[in-house]
Amino acid sequence: xxxxxxxxxxxxxxxxxxxxxxxxxxxxxxxxxxxxxxxxxxxxxxxxxxxxxxxxxxxxxxxxxxxxxxxxxxxxxxxxxxxxxxxxxxxxxxxxxxxxxxxxxxxxxxxxxxxxxxxxxxxxxxxxxxxxxxxxxxxxxxxxxxxxxxxxxxxxxxxxxxxxxxxxxxxxxxxxxxxxxxxxxxxxxxxxxxxxxxxxxxxxxxxxxxxxxxxxxxxxxxxxxxxxxxxxxxxxxxxxxxxxxxxxxxxxxxxxxxxxxxxxxxxxxxxxxxxxxxxxxxxxxxxxxxxxxxxxxxxxxxxxxxxxxxxxxxxxxxxxxxxxxxxxxxxxxxxxxxxxxxxxxxxxxxxxxxxxxxxxxx
Numbered sequence: 001x002x003x004x005x006x007x008x009x010x011x012x013x014x015x016x017x018x019x020x021x022x023x024x025x026x027x028x029x030x031x032x033x034x035x036x037x038x039x040x041x042x043x044x045x046x047x048x049x050x051x052x053x054x055x056x057x058x059x060x061x062x063x064x065x066x067x068x069x070x071x072x073x074x075x076x077x078x079x080x081x082x083x084x085x086x087x088x089x090x091x092x093x094x095x096x097x098x099x100x101x102x103x104x105x106x107x108x109x110x111x112x113x114x115x116x117x118x119x120x121x122x123x124x125x126x127x128x129x130x131x132x133x134x135x136x137x138x139x140x141x142x143x144x145x146x147x148x149x150x151x152x153x154x155x156x157x158x159x160x161x162x163x164x165x166x167x168x169x170x171x172x173x174x175x176x177x178x179x180x181x182x183x184x185x186x187x188x189x190x191x192x193x194x195x196x197x198x199x200x201x202x203x204x205x206x207x208x209x210x211x212x213x214x215x216x217x218x219x220x221x222x223x224x225x226x227x228x229x230x231x232x233x234x235x236x237x238x239x240x241x242x243x244x245x246x247x248x249x250x251x252x253x254x255x256x257x258x259x260x261x262x263x264x265x266x267x268x269x270x271x272x273x274x275x276x277x278x279x280x281x282x283x284x285x286x287x288x289x290x291x292x293x294x295x296x297x298x299x300x301x302x303x304x305x306x307x308x309x310x311x312x313x314x315x316x317x318x319x320x321x322x323x324x325x326x327x328x329x330x331x332x333x334x335x336x337x338x339x340x341x342x343x344x345x346x347x348x349x350x351x352x353x354x355x356x357x358x359x360x361x362x
Contacts, residue, residue, distance in 0.1 A: 045072070065227060073222050081148060099129060114127045162223060169238070184347035199258075203242070204261075204263070243269065254311040296318065300314065
């Protein structure tokens with residue numbers, strides 16, 4: 001009875017791990033992702049890792065947090081493979097450990113060694129399957145090892161290509177919005193020559209980036225933990241800046257001139273809501289208010305000085321902005337708290353320390 005029970009548990013473990021690998025690598029594009037046994041370990045390990053980083057200096061903490069993405073990816077792979085090895089070893093032990101001469105004593109440790117070696121190489125020379133069932137399990141073990149290797153070889157390049165495309169666009173935001181990015185600076189710099197139409201055209205280019213980020217980060221959640229090359233940049237602050245800018249443009253620009261901003265706002269809001277659901281974080285409004293009335297008045301004053309007038313009065317802009325910000329700020333704030341990523345300011349002064357102005361030597 002004990003061997004039967006162990007065999008059933010081993011078969012269940014193998015099936016669960018194969019199902020999880022299938023969902024994680026081959027069928028990833030779902031907002032709700034089940035099963036998530038190994039990914040739950042990855043998520044729970046983030047909490048003490050984040051707590052440890054908070055006790056360090058900002059530079060060291062960012063390095064520590066940046067390590068977790070690649071580390072978590074390797075942790076997932078190791079746990080999947082280890083669980084498969086254990087499951088196959090349980091199957092061999094449950095069948096009687098027929099891995100040597102019939103009178104030889106074979107322990108569970110030998111079963112585990114045989115399964116591990118079969119998954120990673122052509123099997124150990126000192127042990128060999130002696131029965132039909134043992135040979136069948138050996139073939140399945142070897143096939144599972146080969147399949148996992150092939151999937152990982154195809155998965156890693158796709159993952160890092162998605163990361164590279166994300167970061168290339170985040171870096172382009174630096175010259176227009178500063179470091180860290182600011183919706184106020186993005187609006188002022190983009191409207192200096194051609195007013196609202198120039199800003200609207202610029203925001204249209206972000207629609208594709210946001211849609212791709214939503215697809216890749218839902219498919220590969222580990223990407224959300226990969227940090228940017230600069231401490232004052234990250235994908236979430238770029239997303240927040242784009243949403244802030246779209247919301248302000250829709251609220252203040254003349255009607256009919258900012259259709260692209262509306263489309264980008266819609267897909268970006270969709271992205272942060274779906275990502276919040278995927279990461280199981282509840283929306284929570286940021287405190288204190290990211291855009292007090294005085295900052296909004298200052299932004300409108302700077303626009304007027306640049307020759308760009310708002311189409312509506314301050315009270316109307318405040319009302320529209322409050323409604324639109326309420327649709328995305330709680331979600332993006334919850335993501336920021338979860339991933340230890342700070343949200344950018346709405347209004348920031350011109351800075352001589354933007355990344356494009358400085359280097360490590362100056």
